[in-house]
Amino acid sequence: MYRSSMIWLVLGATVAFLTCCSILWYLKVQRQPKSEVHTSQILDYSGSLDASTHSVKVKIYKIEKFSTGVGDTGDIFQNRIELDGAFGHTDLTWPHDATSPFAGRDAVIRDVDRDGRKEILIYDGGQHVRVVSYLDGELRFRPKSDDLDCGGYGVGPVNLRQDTTFVCGVPFPNHESDSTVFIPRLFQWTTPDGFSDASERHRDYYEQKLLPDLYRKVTEEHDGSRRNLYKVAIQKLKNELKIE
Numbered sequence: 001m002y003r004s005s006m007i008w009l010v011l012g013a014t015v016a017f018l019t020c021c022s023i024l025w026y027l028k029v030q031r032q033p034k035s036e037v038h039t040s041q042i043l044d045y046s047g048s049l050d051a052s053t054h055s056v057k058v059k060i061y062k063i064e065k066f067s068t069g070v071g072d073t074g075d076i077f078q079n080r081i082e083l084d085g086a087f088g089h090t091d092l093t094w095p096h097d098a099t100s101p102f103a104g105r106d107a108v109i110r111d112v113d114r115d116g117r118k119e120i121l122i123y124d125g126g127q128h129v130r131v132v133s134y135l136d137g138e139l140r141f142r143p144k145s146d147d148l149d150c151g152g153y154g155v156g157p158v159n160l161r162q163d164t165t166f167v168c169g170v171p172f173p174n175h176e177s178d179s180t181v182f183i184p185r186l187f188q189w190t191t192p193d194g195f196s197d198a199s200e201r202h203r204d205y206y207e208q209k210l211l212p213d214l215y216r217k218v219t220e221e222h223d224g225s226r227r228n229l230y231k232v233a234i235q236k237l238k239n240e241l242k243i244e
Helices: 002-031 199-220 224-241
Strands: 038-047 056-065 076-085 088-093 106-110 119-123 128-135 138-140 147-149 158-160 163-172 181-190 194-197
Touching (some): 038 106, 056 119, 076 119, 163 199, 163 224, 181 199, 199 224
Antiparallel strands (some): 056 076, 106 119, 119 128, 128 147, 163 181, 181 194
């Protein structure tokens, strides 16, 4: 009887000790300083977005927060777009199913597909761009169609034969390979389809600009395996675009 009581006493003391330690650890974590949410305005626009005389006001904000430790694990990378127009107020933040964290630092408004309606382009650096359109009083962003995340090249856009065209460095052979080089593809954006590959429409731009740039990278590359990757990728690109 005495031995059983001692066992229960020890167990109770152990549980109380662990509970006390957990509470003290929790209080310590909660007292740690947490990072602030930083919000900055990157665009303030007043004007029309289409051929109508209706004017809208667009404000775009970058929102960032970096985690500081166990008690503050939530990073925030976001933009908030606010629009006031004839249909009232609407706003948009990036959905949770977007392809990657994104807090654009630059924004412009332009008619991307030349259909008479202006879109909102938001850039996170020079190689990642998202397009937001304004249709029927609502802001629209489609994660799989309106997001172009590239590497190795400034995304632009550039104007090619009256087409607004984006230059996107695509990894070759793929992201999973130990050694990867970026090969330029050309993309265009339209309201129905979002971004789509338009490389074949601009073979002359490859011949005049992009292929010479790739040849230069081959000669400047000191790593033999990467140099061979460039050569294979260039030949594959030329075969696809039917360039001699």
